[in-house]
Amino acid sequence: MKKLTDSVQCLSGVGPKRVEVLAKLGIETVEDLLTYYPFRYDDIQTKELTEIADQEKVVLKGLVLSDAVVSHYGYRKSRLSFRMMQDHAVINVTFFNQNFLKNKINVSEEIAVYGKWDAKRKSLTGMKILGGKESEIDFAPIYHVTKQMRQTTLVDLIRLAFVEYGELIAEWLPTKLLKQYNLMARRPAVEMMHFPPDQRMSQLARRRLIYEEFFEFQLKLQQLRQQERDVNEGQALLYDVNRLKNFTQTLPFELTNAQKKVTNDICRDMRSSNHMLRLLQGDVGSGKTVVAAIALYATVSAGHQGALMVPTEILAEQHLASLNELFDPLEVKVALLTGSTKAKERRQILSELADGRLDIIVGTHALIQEEVIFHQLGLVITDEQHRFGVNQRKILREKGLNPDVLFMTATPIPRTLAITAYGEMDVSVIDELPAGRIPIETRWVRPPQFEAVIEWLNKELQAGNQAYVICPLIEESETLDVKNATEIYEHLQEQYQEKFEVGLLHGKMKASEKDAIMAEFKENRCQVLVSTTVIEVGVNVPNATVMIIMDADRFGLAQLHQLRGRVGRGKKASHCILVANPKSDVGAARMKIMTETNDGFVLSQKDLEMRGPGEVFGAKQSGLPEFSVGDIVADFAIMEAARQDAAAIWQVPDWWQLSEYALLKQKLFNEETTNTWFD
Numbered sequence: 001m002k003k004l005t006d007s008v009q010c011l012s013g014v015g016p017k018r019v020e021v022l023a024k025l026g027i028e029t030v031e032d033l034l035t036y037y038p039f040r041y042d043d044i045q046t047k048e049l050t051e052i053a054d055q056e057k058v059v060l061k062g063l064v065l066s067d068a069v070v071s072h073y074g075y076r077k078s079r080l081s082f083r084m085m086q087d088h089a090v091i092n093v094t095f096f097n098q099n100f101l102k103n104k105i106n107v108s109e110e111i112a113v114y115g116k117w118d119a120k121r122k123s124l125t126g127m128k129i130l131g132g133k134e135s136e137i138d139f140a141p142i143y144h145v146t147k148q149m150r151q152t153t154l155v156d157l158i159r160l161a162f163v164e165y166g167e168l169i170a171e172w173l174p175t176k177l178l179k180q181y182n183l184m185a186r187r188p189a190v191e192m193m194h195f196p197p198d199q200r201m202s203q204l205a206r207r208r209l210i211y212e213e214f215f216e217f218q219l220k221l222q223q224l225r226q227q228e229r230d231v232n233e234g235q236a237l238l239y240d241v242n243r244l245k246n247f248t249q250t251l252p253f254e255l256t257n258a259q260k261k262v263t264n265d266i267c268r269d270m271r272s273s274n275h276m277l278r279l280l281q282g283d284v285g286s287g288k289t290v291v292a293a294i295a296l297y298a299t300v301s302a303g304h305q306g307a308l309m310v311p312t313e314i315l316a317e318q319h320l321a322s323l324n325e326l327f328d329p330l331e332v333k334v335a336l337l338t339g340s341t342k343a344k345e346r347r348q349i350l351s352e353l354a355d356g357r358l359d360i361i362v363g364t365h366a367l368i369q370e371e372v373i374f375h376q377l378g379l380v381i382t383d384e385q386h387r388f389g390v391n392q393r394k395i396l397r398e399k400g401l402n403p404d405v406l407f408m409t410a411t412p413i414p415r416t417l418a419i420t421a422y423g424e425m426d427v428s429v430i431d432e433l434p435a436g437r438i439p440i441e442t443r444w445v446r447p448p449q450f451e452a453v454i455e456w457l458n459k460e461l462q463a464g465n466q467a468y469v470i471c472p473l474i475e476e477s478e479t480l481d482v483k484n485a486t487e488i489y490e491h492l493q494e495q496y497q498e499k500f501e502v503g504l505l506h507g508k509m510k511a512s513e514k515d516a517i518m519a520e521f522k523e524n525r526c527q528v529l530v531s532t533t534v535i536e537v538g539v540n541v542p543n544a545t546v547m548i549i550m551d552a553d554r555f556g557l558a559q560l561h562q563l564r565g566r567v568g569r570g571k572k573a574s575h576c577i578l579v580a581n582p583k584s585d586v587g588a589a590r591m592k593i594m595t596e597t598n599d600g601f602v603l604s605q606k607d608l609e610m611r612g613p614g615e616v617f618g619a620k621q622s623g624l625p626e627f628s629v630g631d632i633v634a635d636f637a638i639m640e641a642a643r644q645d646a647a648a649i650w651q652v653p654d655w656w657q658l659s660e661y662a663l664l665k666q667k668l669f670n671e672e673t674t675n676t677w678f679d
């Protein structure tokens with residue numbers, strides 16, 4: 001019996017060689033072949049000459065005015081030219097190395113030529129002469145192919161697959177949804193992707209297949225979410241409400257409404273026996289740390305331990321300091337564990353963690369080492385979580401009995417990406433800054449103006465403010481990095497001799513040196529801190545009001561925004577100066593946008609549009625799935641619809657037992673696929 005999972009070898013004319021060539025394209029089964037969709041279509045409808053843009057690929061139709069003349073040049077190269085007339089205009093047509101076309105060109109006959117238009121010369125560089133079945137010519141699908149597999153061969157194979165296996169392509173979307181969105185059925189959609197008579201049909205087919213692809217993805221996300229909730233019963237953290245209230249009253253400020261709301265979300269999750277899986281998003285400086293502190297405090301008051309994992313040692317130190325400031329040390333015992341923790345101290349910490357004497361541990365990757373054993377881990381918080389691999393996060397979670405999990409990110413993630421990358425999580429957003437913050441003023445200057453900036457900075461420093469000067473990370477050479485920062489450091493030291501202290505911080509320094517410099521800066525014993533991007537995330541020194549970023553065009557928007565977010569954290573007016581001489585328009589556009597908005601969500605949306613999804617997360621391995629037809633940015637509306645539909649289905653108790661979802665059930669549960677998105 002034929003199956004779509006049959007090897008392509010089952011198709012007539014496909015021998016071992018072809019199998020090999022197809023495998024290179026990722027095509028092994030007939031189904032792979034049928035769903036190997038074109039990545040674009042050549043729309044080669046004829047057009048009026050005046051509508052055609054320079055270098056556009058078009059079809060010109062007209063009368064041949066002259067015989068073709070062939071001339072040879074170079075080594076085995078030839079040029080074939082003739083004149084034709086379209087709309088009373090005379091056009092020169094040239095074909096290179098296709099002199100065999102000569103006898104297809106006959107004076108006074110109609111001809112249709114596909115080629116590239118040169119508007120200035122009014123000439124066409126021909127690519128092919130069209131004839132035969134019009135429908136196939138006007139709208140041609142284009143596939144990614146290799147040298148060993150030409151477009152036409154591939155199309156022939158797909159046609160063959162369609163003839164022999166087409167009837168096995170089955171519908172699986174619920175009828176209700178097909179009707180609701182007026183979607184093409186599956187079989188014709190697959191057919192119309194490969195053999196569309198016109199653009200409209202290919203668009204309808206694409207729409208159906210994008211929906212299908214996104215819907216399947218969202219169904220799986222929802223399934224995962226359901227599993228998190230039901231199968232893995234979490235532990236109810238019965239914290240002491242009164243103690244928690246007292247604690248929030250001792251904070252040095254009142255929580256913003258947004259902070260109150262997300263704190264409530266988190267506390268509700270923790271109290272319930274459902275397992276918490278929540279993403280906390282907040283723009284830079286919106287006050288996530290205190291929310292994390294409240295959640296940790298609640299955990300401890302419920303008799304459990306909490307862990308806070310952050311990407312850098314500096315950040316870990318800082319969080320430790322903040323927590324110690326907020327908590328009464330007699331009541332809550334917090335410790336720090338990083339790669340630089342000394343062996344003796346480390347042993348002590350590990351034993352206290354294991355027997356429950358320690359309440360909270362703050363640290364870096366060091367937390368996920370095997371020897372780290374908790375007495376009763378109730379809550380895991382990871383900060384800047386996209387910097388940790390999925391596995392690393394998982395290891396930490398597995399150190400407890402399904403502890404609640406809170407992810408915090410200061411990179412606002414556009415909704416477009418959030419529902420794709422974190423669709424299985426609940427999301428809380430802090431969309432308000434603490435009262436009294438003055439928006440940071442951002443200016444963009446060219447490098448020659450740097451000296452003027454230094455003079456201006458002098459005044460700022462005299463007024464008692466502090467400044468960061470950031471030098472970019474030059475990937476190819478860490479040494480060059482350091483040199484860059486060192487040069488600026490020396491220059492500034494010379495400028496501010498005896499007036500102000502200048503400090504230097506870079507990735508090559510020992511952790512203890514870094515800590516010492518950071519401490520000096522925090523305590524205002526040093527007024528200017530020259531640094532590579534080690535300080536990028538999370539550093540909190542409210543007295544710093546100036547952020548100068550050198551070669552700012554080397555950074556992405558998300559990163560620039562993070563850096564800028566190191567100032568404007570207190571009640572004083574702050575400034576960000578971007579020093580850059582961008583070499584590209586995109587670089588210049590980035591600088592301009594930075595001067596126009598302080599809103600992290602707007603910026604990350606722009607970053608997404610300008611640099612693509614991977615970049616928003618600052619790492620190539622963003623955990624975003626790849627889709628074969630849909631584009632998560634351009635087709636966002638479809639993703640959103642698919643998400644709602646998938647969520648609605650998972651809301652129906654035991655939906656898989658209903659007849660209307662029989663096909664869906666089969667599709668979702670009967671597949672042998674391993675779920676590559678989530679492991």
Ligand SMILES: Nc1ncnc2c1ncn2[C@@H]1O[C@H](COP(=O)(O)OP(=O)(O)OP(=O)(O)O)[C@@H](O)[C@H]1O
Binds near residue numbers: 435
């Ligand atoms: N409700 C509030 N009112 C006044 N100040 C606050 C409030 N919440 C937090 N802050 C202060 O705002 C500053 C920034 O807070 P925090 O470091 O928690 O921000 P964040 O969201 O972690 O930012 P980033 O992601 O940029 O590190 C801190 O100095 C903190 O004490």
